Amino acid sequence: MSAFDCLTEIPDVLRAALERADDGVVIVDHAHRITHFNAAAERIWKLASFDVLGRDAEILALKGLQADPVADLRDEISLVRRDGSRIRTAIALSSVKIGGANHYIVFARDVTIEAERRVRIGLLHAVSDQTNRAVIISDTEQNIVYVNSAFTTLFGYTNAEAEGRRAGELIAGRHTDRKAIAKLIKRLMHGGRRGEAEVLVYDKDGEEIWVCARIDAFRDTKGRVKHIFALLEDITETKQLRSLQQLIMGALADEVPIGEIADRLCRRVEEIAPHVVCSLLHVDAAGLIHPLGGPSLPDDYSRALDGVAIGPDVGSCGTAAFYGEPVLATDLETDSRWQPYKAMPLAIGLRACWSTPVKAKDGRVIATFAFYYREPRAPSNWHRRIVEACVNLGAFAIERKEARAEIARLAYHDILTGLPNRAQLRHLITTAIDACPTGSHVALAFLDVDHFKDVNDTLGHAAGDELLIQLAQRLREQIGPEDMLGRLGGDEFVILLPQRNAESAARVAADITEALAAPLKLGSKLMPMSASIGISLYPDHATDIDTLMQQADAAMYMAKQAGRSTYRIFSAEMNGLTEQRLALIAALRRAIAEGALTLSYQPQIRSCDGAIHGVEALSRWRDAVLGDVSPAKFIPLAEECGLIEKIGLWSVREACRQMASWRRAGLNIPCVSVNLSPINFRNVTLAARLKDILAEYDLPADALMLEITEGTFMQDGVAALETMNAIRELGVGLSVDDFGTGYSSISRLAHLPIRELKIDRSFMRDIEKDAAALAIATAVVRVGQGLGMTVVAEGVETEGQRKTLAELGCDVVQGFLYAPALPPVAFERWLIEHCAEQARAMQGRLDVGPAGSDAVRRSA
Structure with missing residues (x-):
C-alpha cells in the first residue's frame, strides 16, 4: 500500500x-x-x-x-x-x-x-572564560560577536555591552597605534599569516592598558575569512614595567653616567605613558635640588631648578622631598605651592604636576620622580604603577652610583679625616705644577705630629684618631682657599701651596705652629700638641713630584732634629742627613741579622742591706763604621722602621742565656729586667715564647722581669691585659717603667698584674731640693707599698739621693752611684768586688759595733 x-x-x-x-x-x-x-x-x-x-x-x-x-x-x-x-x-x-x-x-x-558542534562551542566558551587573556571575535567588518570573561575583567565591558560594537571604537583611544592593528588585519584579509603588536588601549573608565595583541582569522573551507580573532595579553607590568628594569640594569652594567641613565628612564616612561612629561631630580645632603633627567623639559627650566632648596611650599618636587610624601598639584595655575614657580612650566604648556619622593634604604629622600601633564588632571592607575616601579629603580640606580662614587672617593681620600690621600695628592701636586706660571712657585709642606706615639700609647688609638681629626680641622683653618691639605697616613699631613714662594710658605708654617700651640681637648683631657714641618719648593728645589716629596720629608726630619714644634725649608745639605738616616736603618737591620747587638747590665741594689736585687739588661750597638750608636738614637729608629719587636725578643733570649751562664758559674743574680715595647704585647703568642725561652735555659720564671711603659696597658687595653695576665701566670714579673710620667690611674694600676714600679730618673735630679719631685717620689713609694709592689728608683747618682729614697722607704735603687750599665765581663768583676765590699762592711759593723754603723753604710 x-x-x-x-x-x-x-x-x-x-x-x-x-x-x-x-x-x-x-x-x-x-x-x-x-x-x-x-x-x-x-x-x-x-x-x-x-x-x-x-x-x-x-x-x-x-x-x-x-x-x-x-x-x-x-x-x-x-x-x-x-x-x-x-x-x-x-x-x-x-x-x-x-x-x-x-x-x-x-x-x-x-x-x-x-548538537556536537554546540557542545564543542560550549566547551570552547568555558575554556575561553577560564584563560586570563582577553578574547575578541569579530566579523570581517570588525563588529564584535564575542568576548570572554577575561575581556570583561580587563576592560569592564560585558559580552552584551561589547557585542555589535566595533573593536576600534570600544577599546582604542587617543594614543592607540591604530595603524599597526589595521596593517595586521589587512594582511589577514589578503591571505597573510597571523601577527602581533604591542599597543596602548583603554578600559571602560579610560585607564590605559598596554596589551600584546595576537590577531588571526577563522576561515571557511574555501579559505575566505569569516571571523577575526584577537587574543589580548596585559603586558602593563610583565613587559612594559620590566623593560624599565632592564633599561636601568643594563645602563648600570655599562657604567653609564647617572644623568644619562635618568634621561633614558624618562624617555622610556614617556613612550609607555604618552600623556606625561617625566623628570628626575637629585636631592643632595644639604637639601638642594639638582636635575638628573628630564629630556623633554627645556634646558633653561632644568637650570632654573638647580640649587633650589626643598621646603614645605616649593612646588611639587621640593614639597615632596621635604615631607617625604607624594605631592599632587592638579592645577599649577591655582595651587598655592606653585605660585612662586608656576610661570615657567605654564609658559611651556605644563598644567599639572605629580611628584613622588625617592628614598634610600635608610629613609633619606635622595631624589624626586615627577610627572607633568599638559592639562589639569590626576595620575591614572597606569601612571601610579609606572611611578611605583620607577621610584624603586631610581633609588637603586642613585644608591648604586652613590656607593660607587663613595668607593672612588675612598680610593682617593683618607677615611678618617676625609682629606685627599697619597694617590690624590700626587694628582693635585701634578695639576698645581702644570698650572704654575713661569717665574712662580709651588710650595710643598710636610707636617708630622710631634710625640704622636705617646698619645696612642697612653690614651689609646681612639684618642689618637680624634686628635688627627681635630688637627685636620685646625690645619684647614690656617690655609687659604687655593691651598690643599691632604694626609699621607699615620700622623703625616701634606699642605700644597700653589704660587707660594719660600717666604710665603714660611709664614703659613709659622701660623700653623702658633695655631697648634693651643692644646686640643680629647674627651675630658687637654692635650698639648705640636708639629714639625718641612718645606720644599718647585722649581727651586726639584721639578718632579717624587723628589719634591722626599725633600719636604727631609726638611721635616730636620725640624724634628732641631727640637720639634718648628719648621725648616729644604736645603741641599739635608739630602746628606736623609741619606745618613737611611744608612743607619740599613745598618741596624744588618746588626740584628748578624747578631751585632749586645746587652749591658746595670745593677739594682736593695736599700735595706745593699745586697743586689737584680740587673737591668740594656741594649747596646757598636757598628764597625758608625761606632757606638746611642740607644736613644737607634731604639726610636727601630720603632719607626718596625724592628723593635724583634729587638725585644732578642733581648729576652740573650738576657736569659747570660743569666743561665752566670748561675752555672756560681754568680747568684736573683733577677734580670728586660725592656719590651708595647708592640711586643700585641702579639698573643708572647707568653708562650717566654715559656719556651725559660725552658730552653732552665731558668725559673721569677728570674725574669719585663719592664713595660704605661702605654702598654693604655692602648689595646683588653688584648694587652690578656697577654699580661698570661705572663704573670707563668710567674714572670712585670715592672712599670718611668711610672709617674704617663696618664695611668692608681685605680687601674690596682687591677693590673704588676709586681714592680720604677720611679723615673727625671725625678731624681731635684729630689733633694724640689718639693714637687720629692712629693711625686713619695707618692709613688706609698702607692707601691699600698699595692704590695716593689718600688725601684732609677737614675740615682748621689749619696744624698740614695739617703732621701731610703728615708722614704724606697725598696731598690739603681744608677751611676753604684755602676753604669756594664758588659757581662765587667759586670762580673763589679759584682765580685761589690760582694767583697759588702762582706768587709759586714765585718766592719761587727768590729766597731753600733757606733760605726753610719760609716759602714757610707762605704756601701
Whole structure:
C-alpha cells in the first residue's frame, strides 16, 4: 500500500513536496496510526515506510505524541533507533484538519552534528572564560560577536555591552597605534599569516592598558575569512614595567653616567605613558635640588631648578622631598605651592604636576620622580604603577652610583679625616705644577705630629684618631682657599701651596705652629700638641713630584732634629742627613741579622742591706763604621722602621742565656729586667715564647722581669691585659717603667698584674731640693707599698739621693752611684768586688759595733 493511499484528501503537489522534503515528515491520524512517512523519515528512524504505515505511532518512540497532544510542540530529543543507535533530533509537532478529522504532522530533523558542534562551542566558551587573556571575535567588518570573561575583567565591558560594537571604537583611544592593528588585519584579509603588536588601549573608565595583541582569522573551507580573532595579553607590568628594569640594569652594567641613565628612564616612561612629561631630580645632603633627567623639559627650566632648596611650599618636587610624601598639584595655575614657580612650566604648556619622593634604604629622600601633564588632571592607575616601579629603580640606580662614587672617593681620600690621600695628592701636586706660571712657585709642606706615639700609647688609638681629626680641622683653618691639605697616613699631613714662594710658605708654617700651640681637648683631657714641618719648593728645589716629596720629608726630619714644634725649608745639605738616616736603618737591620747587638747590665741594689736585687739588661750597638750608636738614637729608629719587636725578643733570649751562664758559674743574680715595647704585647703568642725561652735555659720564671711603659696597658687595653695576665701566670714579673710620667690611674694600676714600679730618673735630679719631685717620689713609694709592689728608683747618682729614697722607704735603687750599665765581663768583676765590699762592711759593723754603723753604710 502506498504511503499516500490514506491521504487522498491531500493534493498531489503537496504530497510530492512532503516526499522530497529534507526533514522527516510523519503524519498521524486521530486513531494514532501513521498515515505518511517520507523518505527523510526513513533515514532518520532507519525504518522503511511500508513497515510503519498504518501502525501505531508508538513505534517511533515519540513521547510527545499523546492521545490528546498539545496543538504545537517544538523540542530536541535524543532518539534511540531500532538498530540501537542514538541521534539528536529536532522535533516539531503541529495539529491539522484533514478530511474534517484531526491529524498530526511531525517534522523531524537530524541535528546530531549541530548538537556536537554546540557542545564543542560550549566547551570552547568555558575554556575561553577560564584563560586570563582577553578574547575578541569579530566579523570581517570588525563588529564584535564575542568576548570572554577575561575581556570583561580587563576592560569592564560585558559580552552584551561589547557585542555589535566595533573593536576600534570600544577599546582604542587617543594614543592607540591604530595603524599597526589595521596593517595586521589587512594582511589577514589578503591571505597573510597571523601577527602581533604591542599597543596602548583603554578600559571602560579610560585607564590605559598596554596589551600584546595576537590577531588571526577563522576561515571557511574555501579559505575566505569569516571571523577575526584577537587574543589580548596585559603586558602593563610583565613587559612594559620590566623593560624599565632592564633599561636601568643594563645602563648600570655599562657604567653609564647617572644623568644619562635618568634621561633614558624618562624617555622610556614617556613612550609607555604618552600623556606625561617625566623628570628626575637629585636631592643632595644639604637639601638642594639638582636635575638628573628630564629630556623633554627645556634646558633653561632644568637650570632654573638647580640649587633650589626643598621646603614645605616649593612646588611639587621640593614639597615632596621635604615631607617625604607624594605631592599632587592638579592645577599649577591655582595651587598655592606653585605660585612662586608656576610661570615657567605654564609658559611651556605644563598644567599639572605629580611628584613622588625617592628614598634610600635608610629613609633619606635622595631624589624626586615627577610627572607633568599638559592639562589639569590626576595620575591614572597606569601612571601610579609606572611611578611605583620607577621610584624603586631610581633609588637603586642613585644608591648604586652613590656607593660607587663613595668607593672612588675612598680610593682617593683618607677615611678618617676625609682629606685627599697619597694617590690624590700626587694628582693635585701634578695639576698645581702644570698650572704654575713661569717665574712662580709651588710650595710643598710636610707636617708630622710631634710625640704622636705617646698619645696612642697612653690614651689609646681612639684618642689618637680624634686628635688627627681635630688637627685636620685646625690645619684647614690656617690655609687659604687655593691651598690643599691632604694626609699621607699615620700622623703625616701634606699642605700644597700653589704660587707660594719660600717666604710665603714660611709664614703659613709659622701660623700653623702658633695655631697648634693651643692644646686640643680629647674627651675630658687637654692635650698639648705640636708639629714639625718641612718645606720644599718647585722649581727651586726639584721639578718632579717624587723628589719634591722626599725633600719636604727631609726638611721635616730636620725640624724634628732641631727640637720639634718648628719648621725648616729644604736645603741641599739635608739630602746628606736623609741619606745618613737611611744608612743607619740599613745598618741596624744588618746588626740584628748578624747578631751585632749586645746587652749591658746595670745593677739594682736593695736599700735595706745593699745586697743586689737584680740587673737591668740594656741594649747596646757598636757598628764597625758608625761606632757606638746611642740607644736613644737607634731604639726610636727601630720603632719607626718596625724592628723593635724583634729587638725585644732578642733581648729576652740573650738576657736569659747570660743569666743561665752566670748561675752555672756560681754568680747568684736573683733577677734580670728586660725592656719590651708595647708592640711586643700585641702579639698573643708572647707568653708562650717566654715559656719556651725559660725552658730552653732552665731558668725559673721569677728570674725574669719585663719592664713595660704605661702605654702598654693604655692602648689595646683588653688584648694587652690578656697577654699580661698570661705572663704573670707563668710567674714572670712585670715592672712599670718611668711610672709617674704617663696618664695611668692608681685605680687601674690596682687591677693590673704588676709586681714592680720604677720611679723615673727625671725625678731624681731635684729630689733633694724640689718639693714637687720629692712629693711625686713619695707618692709613688706609698702607692707601691699600698699595692704590695716593689718600688725601684732609677737614675740615682748621689749619696744624698740614695739617703732621701731610703728615708722614704724606697725598696731598690739603681744608677751611676753604684755602676753604669756594664758588659757581662765587667759586670762580673763589679759584682765580685761589690760582694767583697759588702762582706768587709759586714765585718766592719761587727768590729766597731753600733757606733760605726753610719760609716759602714757610707762605704756601701
